[in-house]
Amino acid sequence: MVPHLITALNGPINELEQRILESMPAIERWFRLEWMEHTPPFYSSVDVRNAGFKLAPVDTNLYPGGFNNLTPEMLPLAVQAAMAAIEKICPEAKNLLLIPEKHTRNTFYLMNVQRLVQIFGAAGLNVRLGTLDDSITEPTRLALPDGSELTLEPLLRSKRRLGLKDFDPCTILLNNDLSAGIPKVLEGLHEQYLLPPLHAGWAVRRKSQHFQAYEEVAKKFAKLLGMDPWLINPMFAKCGKVNFQDGTGQECVQSHADALLGKIRRKYKEYGIQEKPFVIVKADAGTYGMGIMTVRDAKDLDELNRKARNKMSVIKDGQEVSEVIIQEGVPTYERMNDAVAEPVVYMIDRYVVGGFYRVHAERGIDENLNSPGASFVPLAFAESHHLPRPGEKPGASAPNRFYMYGVIGRLAMLGASYELEATDPDAEVYE
Amino acid sequence: MVPHLITALNGPINELEQRILESMPAIERWFRLEWMEHTPPFYSSVDVRNAGFKLAPVDTNLYPGGFNNLTPEMLPLAVQAAMAAIEKICPEAKNLLLIPEKHTRNTFYLMNVQRLVQIFGAAGLNVRLGTLDDSITEPTRLALPDGSELTLEPLLRSKRRLGLKDFDPCTILLNNDLSAGIPKVLEGLHEQYLLPPLHAGWAVRRKSQHFQAYEEVAKKFAKLLGMDPWLINPMFAKCGKVNFQDGTGQECVQSHADALLGKIRRKYKEYGIQEKPFVIVKADAGTYGMGIMTVRDAKDLDELNRKARNKMSVIKDGQEVSEVIIQEGVPTYERMNDAVAEPVVYMIDRYVVGGFYRVHAERGIDENLNSPGASFVPLAFAESHHLPRPGEKPGASAPNRFYMYGVIGRLAMLGASYELEATDPDAEVYE
Numbered sequence: 001m002v003p004h005l006i007t008a009l010n011g012p013i014n015e016l017e018q019r020i021l022e023s024m025p026a027i028e029r030w031f032r033l034e035w036m037e038h039t040p041p042f043y044s045s046v047d048v049r050n051a052g053f054k055l056a057p058v059d060t061n062l063y064p065g066g067f068n069n070l071t072p073e074m075l076p077l078a079v080q081a082a083m084a085a086i087e088k089i090c091p092e093a094k095n096l097l098l099i100p101e102k103h104t105r106n107t108f109y110l111m112n113v114q115r116l117v118q119i120f121g122a123a124g125l126n127v128r129l130g131t132l133d134d135s136i137t138e139p140t141r142l143a144l145p146d147g148s149e150l151t152l153e154p155l156l157r158s159k160r161r162l163g164l165k166d167f168d169p170c171t172i173l174l175n176n177d178l179s180a181g182i183p184k185v186l187e188g189l190h191e192q193y194l195l196p197p198l199h200a201g202w203a204v205r206r207k208s209q210h211f212q213a214y215e216e217v218a219k220k221f222a223k224l225l226g227m228d229p230w231l232i233n234p235m236f237a238k239c240g241k242v243n244f245q246d247g248t249g250q251e252c253v254q255s256h257a258d259a260l261l262g263k264i265r266r267k268y269k270e271y272g273i274q275e276k277p278f279v280i281v282k283a284d285a286g287t288y289g290m291g292i293m294t295v296r297d298a299k300d301l302d303e304l305n306r307k308a309r310n311k312m313s314v315i316k317d318g319q320e321v322s323e324v325i326i327q328e329g330v331p332t333y334e335r336m337n338d339a340v341a342e343p344v345v346y347m348i349d350r351y352v353v354g355g356f357y358r359v360h361a362e363r364g365i366d367e368n369l370n371s372p373g374a375s376f377v378p379l380a381f382a383e384s385h386h387l388p389r390p391g392e393k394p395g396a397s398a399p400n401r402f403y404m405y406g407v408i409g410r411l412a413m414l415g416a417s418y419e420l421e422a423t424d425p426d427a428e429v430y431e
Numbered sequence: 432m433v434p435h436l437i438t439a440l441n442g443p444i445n446e447l448e449q450r451i452l453e454s455m456p457a458i459e460r461w462f463r464l465e466w467m468e469h470t471p472p473f474y475s476s477v478d479v480r481n482a483g484f485k486l487a488p489v490d491t492n493l494y495p496g497g498f499n500n501l502t503p504e505m506l507p508l509a510v511q512a513a514m515a516a517i518e519k520i521c522p523e524a525k526n527l528l529l530i531p532e533k534h535t536r537n538t539f540y541l542m543n544v545q546r547l548v549q550i551f552g553a554a555g556l557n558v559r560l561g562t563l564d565d566s567i568t569e570p571t572r573l574a575l576p577d578g579s580e581l582t583l584e585p586l587l588r589s590k591r592r593l594g595l596k597d598f599d600p601c602t603i604l605l606n607n608d609l610s611a612g613i614p615k616v617l618e619g620l621h622e623q624y625l626l627p628p629l630h631a632g633w634a635v636r637r638k639s640q641h642f643q644a645y646e647e648v649a650k651k652f653a654k655l656l657g658m659d660p661w662l663i664n665p666m667f668a669k670c671g672k673v674n675f676q677d678g679t680g681q682e683c684v685q686s687h688a689d690a691l692l693g694k695i696r697r698k699y700k701e702y703g704i705q706e707k708p709f710v711i712v713k714a715d716a717g718t719y720g721m722g723i724m725t726v727r728d729a730k731d732l733d734e735l736n737r738k739a740r741n742k743m744s745v746i747k748d749g750q751e752v753s754e755v756i757i758q759e760g761v762p763t764y765e766r767m768n769d770a771v772a773e774p775v776v777y778m779i780d781r782y783v784v785g786g787f788y789r790v791h792a793e794r795g796i797d798e799n800l801n802s803p804g805a806s807f808v809p810l811a812f813a814e815s816h817h818l819p820r821p822g823e824k825p826g827a828s829a830p831n832r833f834y835m836y837g838v839i840g841r842l843a844m845l846g847a848s849y850e851l852e853a854t855d856p857d858a859e860v861y862e
Binding site for chain 1: 455456457458459460462463464466467504506507508510511512514515517518522523524525526549552553554555556557782815816817818819
């Protein structure tokens, strides 16, 4: 099933789809050559927005949740990709320690953890769960909606290694994005593989750094295909010190928003796009859709009411917003019946393993679909992104569209590789 | 769907299944470590026989046909594995030249070729077909039963490279087992990757060398699991110079068959197996089920009639039999309704990508199911080998059985790796 794209079938996206399909061998070759120079993140998910005239990643998650939204048919692909990933990192591995988020009452999230346990178990590892929650001091069972259960165990830290009771892992896999900062227990683990590395967590990571790296990737890719990088690249700007409560730095946000809206307007004009531009203002660090604002006119920022100021001041785990990113808004025009649908692409190592649509009936096309309480319905991609059908009419073939989303997802993932290289505190500098 | 296994559910195979499932992390780790030292064949298929008391590979094909028998659900796995394989061998590849068998009238085989074109195309390569058939001097279209078509092109050989008109491939993939000898056109291609290597073809390859290498693998694996290697290893012997027409070397075959039958008898006694032992006599080189004989008593070899002598004297492409392998017969006790079912496991690179059962109503449990005219019905594995379910009752779970078959298939593939290393004419010797 492909959600219906409400924009015209002759739009730039169909040209892009056609060009991507025609260039498939060149694209795959390009990715292979990039992976010779860069290491893909261990796993990732990318939110993609298809505006009909533009197709772009808007969020790249290096601690993906939602693996439970993939279909059973996608699972073997995930297992095979996990085997490839493990083989490269720690072929001698027997044990994998998985550290999930603390919110143990969110059963949707727990189903994701269960799915990860299943994937890495089927890839041939003993998987156990360790928690960063200090209040858990002995093995604790958590019931899942499907009747199964998970056991969370307290972490055991020695001077050099991290494990559980009678469990010494080769690899520690974080499914916790470290929004609350880097826990001491994870520091200085030089004998074990900690994945993703600590600087991929929101304690260090910045969206602006990601999109700067992505821009580089998008430009290279656009050159390969002979197209305007803007078609796949959301423009952005950032402000360093912002406090919406007392108005600090609001001027910076306002001037950047204004400039960005102007740039978008010019691009829309160039392509004859009849849309009202908008920008998204959000925290430069952090996730979970808190602290996100849609701005259509920079003047609107003058009139923020108390509620809006509060919303923009708190993100996950109570961090105060201080850095913000102002990003070109990409409307999503995919619809399932009347509901807005946003594709999400899942990757393990360099492989796209599946994807689904976030379908949300109550949200607008220019709103964030992953906001708190967003009761989206996951709708798994119905056909494989691995089996495009060249020659089919652009815009009408689900496998072709999924292949295209897989390409965009991988571009964002490659952007994350560039980003993590640039921000690696242990990187050796040869210059 | 799992074919019904007619042997008792408490037999050694269920113990084996249980031990394999319990040892999954150890097994996967062992494979990972083996692949650090050895290179898997580019692709392979393995015929497995499940006797209830013994589970063993009986044929390892390094030029697998039958990819068309895999389900559409297995295709993405094949594509992903093909991506991994290409990446390791020739990441800069744009073009793949596929050289199929010459028998262009066998539409089943052509459907296999079409499937390979699809898999490597979806992995991001321009795939074209070159033929070793000299009578094809210009691009020739072949119609397929599904209405599609394939184009065979004449090969173009320069001094150093092989290609087609306007097509210079990085990699040449053989789906032709070279039973007729090594064609001149394939010799001396030092600038391109020729896969599998020439010494994997039946012009050079010997089953006895494969099973000698497999024995080594089976012993290592049995040590890992603490079990008798015989449970997964078919015993064998070989005779160098045999001509069934004039009786040359018949004595060698007879004495080896007699000795092997005695060894099997002792093993059957040790395990309390109430079966009549048999051995298979077949050409040590070659494939396609020609020249295969079931022997239950060495004396039977005295009384071969003319028909049997003729049958044993010709194999594919008219090669005379001169070397034979005498192999322990492993009955297959899997049944679909009343029909004998033999599992076949398909692999690309180190990954099991799928499998199917050869279901044959007219054959006995001790006969070869891949013989000429064998009108077997392919029945694809209904569930993934990638998702075993530890804890389910041994012998009753399809995913668990498929996982076990995948392990045996990979052991045989690893055997082929050892074999190709041992027989590599260009190998550097460090001793």
